[in-house]
Amino acid sequence: MTDKTSNTLLDQPKNRNSASGKKKTGATAETMAGKQRDISISEFFAKNRHLLGFDNPKKALLTTIKEAVDNALDACEEAHILPEIYISIKQITENKYQVVIRDNGPGIVKRQVPNIFARLLYGSKFHSLKMSRGQQGIGISAAGMYGLITTGEPVEVVSRTSSKHHGYYCKLKIDTAKNRPVIVEEGQEEDFPHSTGTAVTIILEGRYNKGKQSVDEYIVQTAMANPHAIITYDSPDGEHYEYQRQSSEMPFIPIEIKPHPYGVEVGMLYQMAQDSKTKKLPEFLNKEFSRVSVNLAKKITKDAGLSLSLKPSKASLPEIDQLHKVVNETKIMAPSTSCIGPIGEERLEEGIRRVVEADFYATCTRRPSVYRGNPFLVEAALAYGFQNGSDKENRDDDTKQLMQLKRIANRVPLLYQQSAGAIHKAVLDINWRNYALSQSKGALPAGPLILMVHVASVWVPFTSESKEAIAHYPEIIKEIKLAVQECGRKLGVYLRRQKKIKQELAKRSYIKTYLPHIGDALKDILELSEPQTEDVIAKLADTLERSRKF
Amino acid sequence: MTDKTSNTLLDQPKNRNSASGKKKTGATAETMAGKQRDISISEFFAKNRHLLGFDNPKKALLTTIKEAVDNALDACEEAHILPEIYISIKQITENKYQVVIRDNGPGIVKRQVPNIFARLLYGSKFHSLKMSRGQQGIGISAAGMYGLITTGEPVEVVSRTSSKHHGYYCKLKIDTAKNRPVIVEEGQEEDFPHSTGTAVTIILEGRYNKGKQSVDEYIVQTAMANPHAIITYDSPDGEHYEYQRQSSEMPFIPIEIKPHPYGVEVGMLYQMAQDSKTKKLPEFLNKEFSRVSVNLAKKITKDAGLSLSLKPSKASLPEIDQLHKVVNETKIMAPSTSCIGPIGEERLEEGIRRVVEADFYATCTRRPSVYRGNPFLVEAALAYGFQNGSDKENRDDDTKQLMQLKRIANRVPLLYQQSAGAIHKAVLDINWRNYALSQSKGALPAGPLILMVHVASVWVPFTSESKEAIAHYPEIIKEIKLAVQECGRKLGVYLRRQKKIKQELAKRSYIKTYLPHIGDALKDILELSEPQTEDVIAKLADTLERSRKF
Known part of the structure; x- marks a missing residue:
């Protein structure tokens, strides 16, 4: 179906002359049929690159780093390897950057390297119901395609799958019209620093900035969400960052x-x-779904008024419709949660300590819950009263400084579209004055405060393909609120205790100041001896200090 | 590459037992390679249906109607046929609806019907640089796929391409794992009411509401933007609407x-x-791009320091890089605008009159302009002081009623995400007090006012694949402002004139009330006769009425 003449990155009009020649007469079904053709998924996303987070050079640089780091962490996790990730960004010309991401993961077998880095919608995660950072098999090949379109440079990949062999090296580009990889160059790589792992180099049009929504910020947050990973980063302005393993x-x-x-x-x-190969409806329900026991499967089939020996592949649409209705009216156990995992309260605190030294920390990991049949869980971590670097300038004016919200989904930081997502909505819905913080209407609470919220799921419902915000599912918002409120309550207890300690100290100094005078007066009135006076004063001090009313 | 066992609509885990059996040992590059595979574009969009506007049943119903009507109008336009569109929505069960859209377009040849209605990314518009409502070749097949997933029912299509033959009829479903159509049933249709045309029937899970963002609102706005189309609509609650052709x-x-x-x-x-078959660089530039004359092509090549006889397919990346730099430093005429067309000021007014009877109308069609090399143009139409149906309840309180903004892109109404788009931003950026309207900070102006803005382009840069809002390109925002401001100025002149007429009328009644008394007084003081008095009074009245200071 693919047209040979269109083998270019750009969508060109096909029959230019005939198109303009046809100006005066309308098309017919037959002439229109001649123009109808396949559109490759790569052509589609090359033209619609903003859907994948390549809207502009700044965001493109961030997205490229993000996709490569996500893949590196996912691969290490799957192979049960503690990750060591190296990231380097070098500026080549004013708006051309070279990005390198290297990991110590299991590597990628030679025959799959081209597909994984130069073919969209290819991967292992899409068809698998478990939590992972990547979901679609688009990200890294889209980054390579963006580099190719904007600079003409191919992607360079090194992969080593065993300490017994050298690494495999290749340069790749995507044939956009066919969505297939083209190997430009390949060979052996002798200098790979790990026994197994992958390194990818992409040259692209980009822009490097510091601050919010920057690559640096993404890396800090990734370090927070992955305390088990060593992350080393050489930035374009020559700075070197190292995040050591916390766990x-x-x-x-x-x-x-x-x-x-x-x-x-x-x-x-x-x-x-x-499509089922099962012989009978109950067997079908039991074998192809989770949480449907043989007995439950039989009950559902009977309740739907269907024969227990009906072959699934022979069931009519109205029969299946009936079955579907009964399934949704039947109480079925929530799905197993072995497919999703929390960071865990202890690690959450380690993660947040990695980037901020605070006076107080609180964390909460909720039990898994379900939306639209998908298991998910929410965690929150909170740090209060920090003094670290970038926030120093705000210290003078604590009350005006708003909470810093860090949003994480399946351990990946989200930097764009904060106010569009479920996490922001849930945090705004909470009354923070209950936890001794000040808050204006419709705004985040004020104070030297970082809140990190992590949502983990087999399928995170992002509002867009560029994975920037989580959709407003009521079940998810509710769980976020519960996790954040628990941290908030702990913070409220701490802040009120702090207040009480302050008051207590004030009270003590008050007592210390006035008691001697009272002692003198008592001594005169009651004609007490010096030791008697001291004894009374001590008792009085003790009583007053214990008193909650004073 | 496509796996046979996965021939289902749902993404199932492949090797369930082996997956859970591998719990304790990590994957290797080899075991991971076994799981890597193709993802079909239909599987991708079935899972990510919110990207295409099928987030929930209400929006899914609207999107389905929209995609079918867009296609019908595009087909009529391409065949130079004045459109007659029939839309019907029937409720089957509580949340199951049947949608029919029929047009008098050129029809679709039999062999293409399955591809167009049951295959994603297939069509004629993606590769063509001209303005059309559809852009991607996704919409109508995605609607059919959504219907299939939510109800199990296939899509039904009737198409007739000539008055000499009967129509062709078929029932189709998409094979999601392969992104290919499956014909369930086919035959001949003898009752098609037009000599050529297409009818599509989709049964889907939906929800029908009135009001903003409703199907009804979409149809009203489509009638506004397409005054040359007859649109007939039978709504689920039994109402019948007819929009007659205005032009x-x-x-x-x-x-x-x-x-x-x-x-x-x-x-x-x-x-x-x-990929070019041209022999020399200047020929390449001249033949494959618009607005590059032979002389200009030679100049660019020379300025880039390249040989005039360099074969394009032999040019190195650094050479092309140099050429690219010079192209962007060279002044080149803006692209031809024969690829985009305005609705036109007269038709805009006809369109807006179709739905609202107002005291005042203003329109403006801007000349075409360019963003990122793509021609586009902006039009605006404004109606002030209307009395029609749905807005009656607001008439008492004109000052609190905000402007109704209707956003149209390539003649398609946009109903969602108003505040995210360029049109909304441009309208807010304008100071409406200059045009005698009241406006609160950050809000639309107040008044009985409808503003319709139309952006037409060969490639409308939507912020998402569901085509709900136009991205914030500065060039587009600027043109929108200029078009709207021109309408605003006309409105300002009208409103000020209205104010003056009111004042004038007040003045006249004032004169009429007091002049007789002045006449009596003058008569006494100056001892005038009756005719003399009348003469003086008449002159005085005339002078006073002419006076601008009074």
């Missing part, structure tokens, strides 16, 4: 699950039944 | 253009040069 325990390793029946729509159920 | 002239028919050199990035230019 050498492997994080939770998620495993795949079967789909839960609540998340399946009629048409999907019908298609699954038609 | 029987065919609208502007856009024709395709070649890409403009300013819009081409280095990597694209390199790829185009490599």
Whole structure:
């Protein structure tokens, strides 16, 4: 179907002359049919690159780093390797940058390297119901395609899968019209520093800035969310950053699950039944879904008025429709949560300590919950009263400084579209005055405060393909609120205790100042001896200090 | 590459047992390679349906209607046929609807029907540089896929391409794992009411509401933006609407253009040069781009320090890089605008009159302009002081009623995400007090006022694939402001004149009330006769009425 003449990155009009020659007469079904053709997914995303986070050079640089680091961390996790990630960004010309990301993961076998780095919609994560950073098999090849379009330079990949062999090296570009990789150059790489791992080099049009939504900020937050990873970063302005490992325990390793029946729509159920190799409906329900026991499967089939021996592939649409209705009216256990894993309260605190030294920390990891049949869980960590670098300038004016909100989804920091997402909404919905903080209407609470919220799921419902904000599912917002409120309550207890300690100290100094005078007066009135006076004063001080009313 | 076992609509985990069995040992590059595979574009969009505007049942119903109507209007335009569109929505069960859209377009040849209605990324518009409502070849097949997933029902299509034959009829469903159509049933349709045309029936999970962002509102606005179309609509609650043709002239028919050199990035230019069949660089520049004359092409080549006889396909990346730099430093005429067409000031007014009877109308069609090498143009139409149906309840309180903003892109109404788009931003940036309207800070102006803004381009830069808002390109915002400001100025003149007429009338009644008394007084003081008095009074009245100071 793909047209040979269109083998270019740019979508060109096909029959220019005939198109303008046809100005005066209308097209017919037959002439229009001649123009109808396939559009490759790469052409589609090359033209719609803003959908993937390549809107402008600044965001493109961030997205490229993000996609490569996500993949590196995912690969290490899957291979149970404690990650060591190296990131380098070099400026080549005014708006041309070279990006290198290297990991100590399991590497990628030679035959898959071209597909993974130069073919969109190719990967292992899309069809798997478990938590991972990447979801779609688009990101890293889209970054390579963006580099190719904006600079003409191919992607360079080094991969080593065993300490017994040297690494494999290749230069790749994507054939956009076909969505297929083209190997420009390949060979052996003898200098790879780890026994296994992958390194990718992309040259692209970019812009490097500091501050919010910057690459630096993304790396800091990634270090927070992944305390088990060593991250080393050489920035374009020559600075060198190292985030040491805070925890050498492997994080939770998620495993795949079967789909839960609540998340399946009629048409999907019908298609699954038609494709099923099972012999009978109850067997189908039991084998292809999670949480449906043999007995429950039989009960559902009976309640739907269907025969227990009906072959799934022979069931009609109305029969499946009936089955679907009964499934959704039946109480079924929530899906297993072995497919998602928390960072964990202890690690959350380690992570946040990595970037901020604060007076007080609080964390909360909620139990897993379910939206649209998908398991998810929420965690929150909070740091109060910090003094570190970038925030020093705000210290004078604590009350005007607003909370810094860090949003993380499946351990990946989200830097764009804060106010569009579920995390922001949940945090705004909370009344922070209950926790002894000041808050203006419709704004984040004020104070020297960092709040990090992590949402983990087998399928994070992002509002856009560039993965910038989580959609407003009520179930997710509710869980975020519960996690954040628990941290808030702990903070409120701490802040009130701090206040009380302050008052207590004030009271003590008050007592110290006035008691001697009272002692003198008592001594005169009651004609007490010196030791008697001291004794009374001591008792009085003790009583007053204990008193809550004073 | 596509895996046979995955032939279902749902993304299922592949090796469930082995996945959970591998819980304790990490994956290797080899085991991971086994799981890596192709993801079909249909699987991708089935899972990410919110990217296409199928977030929830209400929006899904609107999106389905929108995609089918867009296609119908585009097809009629391309065939130079004045459109007659019929829309019907019927409620089948509580949340199941049947949607029918029928047009009198050229029809679709039999062999293309399955591809167009049951295959994503297939169509004629993506590769063509001219203005059209559809852009990607996704919409209508995505609507069919959504219907299939949510109800299991196939899409039904009737198409007739000639009055000499009966229509062709088929039922289709998409094979999501392969992104290919499956014909469920086909035959001949003898009752098609037009000599040529297409009808599509989709059954889907939906929700029907009235009001903002409703199907009804979309249809009203479509009628406004397409005064040359007859639109008939039977709504689910049994109402029948007819929008008669306001203009029987065919609208502007856009024709395709070649890409403009300013819009081409280095990597694209390199790829185009490599694929080019031209023999020499100047020929390449002249033949494959618009607005580059032979002489200009030679000058650019020389200025880039390249040989005039260099074969494009032999040029190196650094050579193309140099060429690209010089292209962008050279003054090149703006692209031809035959690829885009305005609705036109007269038709804009006809369109807005279709839905609102107002005291005053103003319109403005700007000349075409360019962003990122893409031609675009902006039009605005304004109606002030209306009395029609749905707005009656607001009439009492004109000052609190805000402007109603109608956003149109390539003649398609945009109903979602108003505040995210360029049109809203431009309208807010204008100081409406200059035009005698009241306006609060950060809000639309107040008054019984409808403003319709139309942006037409060969490539409308939407902020998302669901085509809800136009991205904030400064060039586009500037043009929107200029168009709206011109309407605003006309409105300002009208409103000030109205004010003056009111004052004038007040003055006249004042004169009429007091002059007789003055006459009596003068008569006494100056001892005038009756006719003399009348004469003086008449002169006085005349003088006073002319006076601007009084």
